[in-house]
Amino acid sequence: MPWLRRAGLLVLGSAAMLVGFAPAASATDPLTLTSEVTDEAGALSADQLAQVQSALDTLAADTEYQLYVVLLPDFSGEEPLTWVDSTATSSGLGSQDFVLAFSTQAPYQYALAPESSGSITSSEVEAVAASVEDDLRAAKTSGDWATAVVTAATGLDTAATSTATSTGTSSGMSFGTLLLIGFAVIAVIALVATARGRRKAGRDPALAGPTGAAQIVDPFADVPTAELDRRSSAALVRLDDALRGSEQELGFAQAQFGEDSTRQFAQVLTQGKSRVTEAFRLRQTLDDDVPDTEPQVRATAAQILALCTQTAQELDDQKAAFDQLRSVQDRVGDALDAHERSVATQRARVEPARATLTTLAARFPATSLTSVAANADQADRLLTDVGSTIGQGRAAVAAGDKATAVGFAKAAEGALAQVDRLLDAIEAAGDELATIGPRLQAAVASISADLADATRLAPQDVDVQARSQEARAAITVAQDAVAGSGDPLAALSRITAAEAAIDGTLAPWRERDEQHGRTRALVDQTLGRVASAVRATNDYIETxxxxxxxxxxxxxxxxxxxxxxxxxxxxxxxxxxxxxxxxxxxxxxxxxxxxxxxxxxxxxxxxxxxxxxxxxxxxxxxxxxxxxxxxxxxxxxxxxxGFGGGWGGGGGDFGGGGGGFGDGGFGGGF
The missing domain is CATH 1.20.58 (Methane Monooxygenase Hydroxylase; Chain G, domain 1)
Structure with a gap:
């Protein structure tokens, strides 16, 4: 029964205390799981948590298995499977329990253990792990970590139900058999604790077998060691040559484009030199007289290749930027011609815009048009300035100074974009003014909710309160505009900007509040278990x-x-x-x-x-x-x-096969 197995986590922990079992702390302390979902990373929203819990409940209801899920920022350098094994031990998990743990920050790693259990074979668990890894890889960009957990739960459910056997523990066992099973449970807990303690103390993660420790996936797994070593040497030589050539390229670029345009390239070059120095130091460790093991050679060669690849990519990006800049210079004459055509197009819009303002003035009070009343005149002045700028650009081209011509062309482009916005605002003003009242009221309601959050979540935060003052001022302006004593268009713009500002400062506080909500849910879950245990223990003592x-x-x-x-x-x-x-x-x-x-x-x-x-x-x-x-x-x-299905069944063999939580598992980087 699912409820029996879940309550068993508390009872097994208590039974371990009875025989004096307490797991030792490691460099990264294993957790003692108190619920099926432990989100140390704060990566699950309330909806995602509900989605995950539903999948776990279905697995527990359909099968004899239970899945515990742990989300961590990272494993702090510990092998994920080792960490999972320690956590399962400290939590008193049994052979029908699985654990999925993964990190939500780099280095991205995960582990699903054990590698098999009962009717679920190693190949079936491996297939589930492969699907989970795909979902985890996608979650790095989407942030949807819940899907990976649901995949694990449904995968185990499918594996268990498709290979389910008809064997089980009879609920009608004799009183004497019940006594013997109870004795076997306590005895095996002591044996498991002792055996796991010896195994953990003697384990060297570096020597663990392929199912004993999860490692970051080796991108060069199919490359022979000698070839990998050769590739790293060749890449280092090519990069050193590229850096030498890039120093000359930087000099040419500075002469052509100026130091301001090449400052980032200079920074990339400095960082690249530092990485190459480190790569040569690593290369020396392979070339010295000290023998290296094959894993050491592969790890060092891979690190050299990573340094070379990163630096080469950054140099290529800078080269592409320079190529684009050169292309702009080559086409600056065409750009100036295009800007001149745009001036003619925009100037043709100025007089119609003035006519639109006249029409709007007849329909709306002057205060409603304050933010757009001067737009047509300002656009006209800008177009005159653009014409002058284009002329200066053409003169620079004629003098052979294309870099200066590019500057004039960009200035003209920016001014033309501003003209476009000014005239667009006039054309849109009529429709906006017709609906401005309801929109302002909605904006006031929205930002008022933000102010309530600010008071509730961050009453002492200086930045939040400063943005709150701006929001209150924006509300006053908006309310005046709705009442007819202000510029509604300007009011809408101001209140929109104020809401964006207060939302930005409230973001971390809202995230913290959401995390507190998840913590409160854990408190409620734990208190529910405690209340049941207190009632039962009190009844036991009372009698x-x-x-x-x-x-x-x-x-x-x-x-x-x-x-x-x-x-x-x-x-x-x-x-x-x-x-x-x-x-x-x-x-x-x-x-x-x-x-x-x-x-x-x-x-x-x-x-x-x-x-x-x-x-x-x-x-x-x-x-x-x-x-x-x-x-x-x-x-x-x-x-x-009481012991019918939660603690191993089949003759009281807790954990099956001489152990509690199963051995091995699958995992790695994603």
Whole structure:
């Protein structure tokens, strides 16, 4: 049952505490997963989170498997599969659990593990991983990380349902079998913890096999090492020659176009020299007397090629810019001719524009036309200036100074564009004035919502409050224009600019607010689990008051207090509330185990040695009965389903094949 497996995450964590299991922290600490989706990168919107959760719910409902998803900014240099393995261990995940983790920033990497589980084969998981990698690669530009998660969930669902077998765990097992399975669960947890600790301590990521560690995809995987080494040497020589030639090219360009036009080329050249120096240093490490392993040779050669490729591309971009500039100079005469034709075209629009202004003045008050009233005269003056500029450009061409002629041509082009905007504004004024009232009212409503956000999200932010003052002033101007005492066109332009400004300063605050919303959702999820566990543990203690001591009661009371505190803090302090809720979940787990141990000790004292089950084994069996009752109450399944499908089934072999969370996986760069 899906609800049984999900609640099992909490119970398994508590069971690990019972046998003294605690994962050691590494350079990048693994997470202890408290929900199916952990978005450390803040990359999922509320809608995307709902989409992802729906896919995970479907997988859990359709199959015996569960997928946990982790979004990270990066893996901080740790191999993704190693990180996933550590996280699965610290979270107490089992053989029917999968983990998909990926980074949303460079270097882009991911891992999907384990490489197989039950009826889902390694080749099926590999196919799912390949589809996920395609979606992740697309998400680098689209930002749609949710699609990759949905692909993983649906892929695993399809693989599981297409190869599902008819075997399963009977819900009608005998009471004695239930006891033995419960004992096997606790014993195997201890063995898994010990084995994983030894395996983790002895693992060298650099020596891991192809399914033991995810690595960034090698773009030269099909190139023999000797050929890769040769290519890097040849590329370095070609780039060194290109840089030497580029120094001469820079001198020519500075003489032809001036230092202002070539400043960026000079910067690129300086950066290129620095990269070539580093590439030659790397080359020396391959040519010295110190032997290099084949992986070292390949890595160094690939780094040299990357440095050369980046620098060569930047030099090519600069060359293309110079070619375009030379092309402009060659065509400057044609450009001046075209501008002269544009002057004639625009001048023909000036008188009709004046006539339009006269018509508008008869329909609208003068204040409504303030922003366009002088446009026709200004356009006329600009056209006269453009004619003079074109004449100066032609004189420069005749003198052989094409660079100066290009400057005049660009000045004329800019002025003509301004003329076009001035005359367009007159032609559009009639239609705009006819609808300006409703548009201004809509703009006021929109920017008023921004002001409400500014007050709610950033009342102390100086920039936000400054933009808020501008917005309020723009609202006043707009309201005056609607009332007939101002220029509505100018008011609309001002309020539009003010809204763009306040939106820009509010963007990070709104993003933070959205992140807080996701955190509040996590708080609610965690508190829901805590509430169920607190009720079940409280009922357990209530019915066994004579046996349960103060430690379990203290932890239960503190868990309840922290849960209430988290609920009170989540609105204003969501991060602190989440920490409280997670601490409460930890404490209620401890309370469960301590209460169970107290009852076991009380039963043993009352029975005496061998009092139940014979040969001194009665205390263990009696403890497992009470433990099964407690776990059954927490999970809501009672005796009949408490261990029926969540912890491995098939004879109580937790994790299957001698382990909990499966080995191996697929991943790499994308």
């Amino acid at each position: 066994r008051r004579g046996a349960v001591g103060p430690q379990a009661r203290t932890r239960l009371a503190e868990a309840d207090r922290l849960a209430r505190q988290a609920d009170a803090r989540k609105a204003g302090e969501p991060d602190a509330a989440l920490a409280d809720a997670q601490h409460a979940e930890q404490l209620v787990g401890e309370a469960q185990q301590l209460a169970q141990l107290d009852v076991e000790r009380d039963e043993q004292n009352r029975r005496g040695p061998g009092g139940f089950g014979g040969q001194g084994g009665g205390s263990n069996l009696g403890g497992m009965v009470l433990g099964g009752l407690l776990l059954g109450e927490i999970l809501g399944g009672g005796h009949g389903g």
